[in-house]
Amino acid sequence: MAATDVDVFSNEEKRNLSLGGHVGFDSLPDQLVSKSVTQGFCFNILCVGETGIGKSTLMNTLFNTMFENEEASHYQNGVYLRPRTYDLQESNVHLKLTIVDTVGFGDQINKEDSYKPIVDYIDTQFENYLQEELKIKRSLFNYHDTRIHICLYFIAPTGHSLKSLDLVTMKKLDSKVNIIPIIAKADTISKSELHKFKIKIMSELVSNGVQIYQFPTDDEAVSEINASMNAHLPFAVVGSVEEVKVGNKTVRARQYPWGVVQVENESHCDFVKLREMLIRVNMEDLREQTHARHYELYRRCKLEEMGFKDTDPDSQPFSLQETYEAKRKEFLGDLQRKEEEMRQMFVNKVKETEAELKEKERELHDKFEQLKRMHQEEKRKVEEKRRDLEEEMNAFNRKKVAAETLSLSQPLKKDKDKKN
């Protein structure tokens, strides 16, 4: 709902008018601020770093409070993210703070997939917001925004260079979240080593194309301080919730036999710089960047994946209604087509099987036709034989009859002879 850059309207005529007195709209920023304060603010921090590197301690130190955190073991099977939400208040400002811890990061033997749960978590928060934004009946103004505004990446104080796990993870995260790399447990590095370490880290980040968060320098009020802070990245921090008496003050510090490392002493570590940048100066910018850049990128990719486009083939912009209607038509057409396909498949199957069965029937028929023919043949033969036999028998009978008649007449002859 914010007003945009005035240039957007450059195609329309707009006039600059001068006012003849105090109208009063210079209170607009105050009205906006008062509304925001009433609504309350939301801030979500993701801490990525190995177990034991000091994430929880740093959070406690930053926010001057003891957040409950059981110490994590080194034997987690994988990386999992543990978000915890707290309601904080300072003067009249309410802050809903969510701290997301990466438990088990860097502990496994095979760390190839370590970054995945982190990326998934960030994407899930984007997805939830996107879903809410796309609902028909939505309530964005009172939606609890869980998108990660800042990722503090804890670098182990080896003094040499970044670990490959660090590079891989940061590379995967840089397009999804604002990253501020910090050197943890900086009280184990000496000043000169630290200087070299910082340079090495920054050059490695640059050469690997990792985009870390740059403090904005476009607002004159804070551009100077932001620019100078940019040069101190990555911040070398020390965290502590214990208080030690130094001189006549009680400060948060770490007591060593050789001295006391004071957390809030700028010559001891960059804690104050981190707090200044993260909370007091750029918190709102971090929220804005998350929404305007990282979330928009996620949303754009997601929508393109789902097949949404901004212009049709004629480069005419789609209206939302058209887009949805087109999608719906496509969708219904798709369903119908699937149904048709299935039916068609069945029809074909039936036809095929029918043909098969018919074929079988025909074969059977043929077989029996053949058998029948054979049988006819046999029958014919038998008939023939029978006829032959009959003929023979008839011939024989005739012969017999002839012979009998002959023999009948012959005895007469004998008698006749006898008479002579």
Add this chain to the structure above:
Amino acid sequence: MSGGETSVSEADGNGGIMGQQKNLEGYVGFANLPNQVYRKSVKRGFEFTLMVVGESGLGKSTLINSLFLTDLYSPEYPGPSHRIKKTVQVEQSKVLVKEGGVHLLLTIVDTPGFGDAVDNSNCWQPVIDYIDSKFEDYLNAESRVNRRQMPDSRVQCCLYFIAPSGHGLKPLDIEFMKRLHEKVNIIPLIAKADTMTPEECQQFKKQIMKEIQEHKIKIYEFPETEDEEEMKMVRKIKDRLPLAVVGSNTIIEVNGKRVRGRQYPWGVAEVENGEHCDFTILRNMLIRTHMQDLKDVTNNVHYENYRSRKLAAVTYNGVDNNKNKGQLTKSPLAQMEEERRDHVAKMKKMEQEMEQVFEMKVKEKLQKLRDSEVELQRRHEQMKKNLEAQHKELEEKRRQHEEEKASWEAQQRILEQQKLDASRTLEKNKKKKIF
């Protein structure tokens, strides 16, 4: 680092997870957040769209000029009443004003011709169409894949000018407000309030509010606040609704002060005098205290109503308005996903059923085939047996015949032999006789 403020926080207005309340032991610094917000908002600049509606001659342009202390409407840019139109038009003018480092892009939308015709039926339609088209533009911009700038030209406030008849609302007033109260924040104003005495004004206001309530018109409501001071102010404003205003383009000297006012023979009606009219209240409310809220209500209520109606129509093709309300909590895409899933399930079932029927039919057919095969086989066997029987019979007959023949032939031979013997004997005897 000042001393810590340990404070117990209450649940805030954000929906979602209730966090654990924590007390801070020392100054952290996020109390600076409002300043950061302030800075950023000033840098961005502000915009506001104000619509003025009313018959011509009610002093709309003069009031706008008075409100913003500038010549928005001037001879070069005449106000709506000076632009004689045959039909109702909706026109906008954009001006950039600066004050105290704050940039404001002000868009004034006016409606020349409104209520001026003899037949004013549907003269609100162009206004409704304009407001809806601005909502649509915003909806489309919001729904693009690539969202860069999202210029907001939605109408955030509508000042409706009521003619100071002193009696009540005209039918046109009621019609207009009823049709627009769910699309835009309506602030009804009594124009040219200097034609009424305070008592008449009171009466008129009461009558108007009564009619507004009767017709269930929802005019812009001032939000409740927890702040006592603010609440007092809000209640004061509420008592004086609708605000009776007077505007003026001229500055007159009164008691040594230069004020905006209207000079009459009987005195000067001062625009900014709270006892003369409610102009100051309007200006304070509209510009100095509630401008942000007007924008918020437009965005969170009127626009969302428009959007959900639009998307519901698209999702259900306007088919069923009584669909389960719960379904509106999804996006149209989620709705389609669900329909897709249902369809897939349905198809699976259908497929299963068809498979079953198919299998059954095939089984039947195969069974029949087997049966007929068996039958034919049987018959074939039968016929074979028959044939064999015949064969045997024939064989038997032949054998018999052969036997008979053989025996008869044997007999014949014997007879023949006998005959031969007999004839030989005869021959012998014959021979003997001769001797």
